[in-house]
Amino acid sequence: MDETRPRTNRHAGLEPDEVLDRALTLVEVEGADALTMRRLASELGVATTSIYWHVGNREQLVTAMVRRHGLRLAEAPIVGDTPRQRVLAVARLIWEGALADREVTRLASAHGLSSLHAQRLELAMARELQEAGVVGESARDALRAITACVGGFIIAALLDDALPTDHRRSSVLAHLEDPGLDPATHSALATNSHLPSLFDTTLRTVVDSLVPADLSANAYL
Amino acid sequence: MDETRPRTNRHAGLEPDEVLDRALTLVEVEGADALTMRRLASELGVATTSIYWHVGNREQLVTAMVRRHGLRLAEAPIVGDTPRQRVLAVARLIWEGALADREVTRLASAHGLSSLHAQRLELAMARELQEAGVVGESARDALRAITACVGGFIIAALLDDALPTDHRRSSVLAHLEDPGLDPATHSALATNSHLPSLFDTTLRTVVDSLVPADLSANAYL
DNA sequence: ACCTGAACACCGTTCAAGT
DNA sequence: ACCTGAACACCGTTCAAGT
Numbered sequence: 490m491d492e493t494r495p496r497t498n499r500h501a502g503l504e505p506d507e508v509l510d511r512a513l514t515l516v517e518v519e520g521a522d523a524l525t526m527r528r529l530a531s532e533l534g535v536a537t538t539s540i541y542w543h544v545g546n547r548e549q550l551v552t553a554m555v556r557r558h559g560l561r562l563a564e565a566p567i568v569g570d571t572p573r574q575r576v577l578a579v580a581r582l583i584w585e586g587a588l589a590d591r592e593v594t595r596l597a598s599a600h601g602l603s604s605l606h607a608q609r610l611e612l613a614m615a616r617e618l619q620e621a622g623v624v625g626e627s628a629r630d631a632l633r634a635i636t637a638c639v640g641g642f643i644i645a646a647l648l649d650d651a652l653p654t655d656h657r658r659s660s661v662l663a664h665l666e667d668p669g670l671d672p673a674t675h676s677a678l679a680t681n682s683h684l685p686s687l688f689d690t691t692l693r694t695v696v697d698s699l700v701p702a703d704l705s706a707n708a709y710l
Numbered sequence: 711m712d713e714t715r716p717r718t719n720r721h722a723g724l725e726p727d728e729v730l731d732r733a734l735t736l737v738e739v740e741g742a743d744a745l746t747m748r749r750l751a752s753e754l755g756v757a758t759t760s761i762y763w764h765v766g767n768r769e770q771l772v773t774a775m776v777r778r779h780g781l782r783l784a785e786a787p788i789v790g791d792t793p794r795q796r797v798l799a800v801a802r803l804i805w806e807g808a809l810a811d812r813e814v815t816r817l818a819s820a821h822g823l824s825s826l827h828a829q830r831l832e833l834a835m836a837r838e839l840q841e842a843g844v845v846g847e848s849a850r851d852a853l854r855a856i857t858a859c860v861g862g863f864i865i866a867a868l869l870d871d872a873l874p875t876d877h878r879r880s881s882v883l884a885h886l887e888d889p890g891l892d893p894a895t896h897s898a899l900a901t902n903s904h905l906p907s908l909f910d911t912t913l914r915t916v917v918d919s920l921v922p923a924d925l926s927a928n929a930y931l
Numbered sequence: 932a933c934c935t936g937a938a939c940a941c942c943g944t945t946c947a948a949g950t
Numbered sequence: 951a952c953c954t955g956a957a958c959a960c961c962g963t964t965c966a967a968g969t
Binding site for chain 1: 837846855868905912916
């Protein structure tokens, strides 16, 4: 009986969390561009201007959405036997989490909030780096380098599925006239790399170059 | 006498290239957000709708701008003694070119045109990879991995100067409560990495893992 | 062929006004 | 304290009309 309260004048029951959740599902379902103050308001059955009272303007809304989504991402468990493996595992969590809800990631990226989006997972990575003996400025730089590469692969993946199949990113290059380019290379450029495995090998290389191999594993035996 | 033609009715002398150049300098000087059909038109001393006749709608305008700017970037010479060094040199050219005109890069990124922006330099990298003996799918994957990392560093650099000094990206992490985080790491997170040198070491690692060391240099002696 | 102004359908945001 | 409608200042885009 009370599952549908009138949602009219005088306390429509608009809690900020409800606004954020509806906004997030709206973005995930209909894309980042669908997020409009008017559209979100109609989704909530409320006047457009009510949103301003509860969550502020559009920038504040998006910031709160990204922070909230980032908290969910950090709930995943970090698996791995050595600190080095767990650093790589956190990198994979950022990558997989970003691609699982691409539209939210796209929204965060468009507003320069990618670092806020991955904030908690980056903190987790900092802890794993510490476990591996990487602290201070080395930890800061390692974190920065790893997350930069992860972010680059994420936007590469987002670009791939944004374009229609006939002129994907790869073929942008393939359509160029080639002065002496190997035909095998030229035809390969018309196809897409398998990004997940490319991500894995590349980030393992980067992580391995920044994080020392696990010594304590033997030290305790 | 004829240096300032009336620029009125009946052929105002609007050539597409002029439109693109004005649009590019507008973006570089006043930022990507300043690029508006109305604003650009007033900059050209022309009605807003004239732009549509010459360069099409906004998306076509931006695409042409990015392509044009990308051509300029590819004019820089590629220096280096070995193919491996030249691959890294091209990566540096993409990085430096993107940061030299950050607002254009931001515009390209916002419209998913980063790959178009770096198109010619990526083709140059493909040639250097071929010189190093990397062809076919290996070349495609190497190109993809390298440009992904380069792109990640670029957006990281763009984020850094977008934020005011008091809450830069780094301190986003530093402001978190730290459950057992090393104090040296915590305070280091409040400072910024030196991105150019971090870019250099990281990309050298990635390139070295994908491009075999130069053998022909000795082979010819 | 080229350029214009008016008009349309959107935005985000403010604010006085209601209860 | 919470919610509303009207209004403002912007957008991109279309199109009939001019020369």
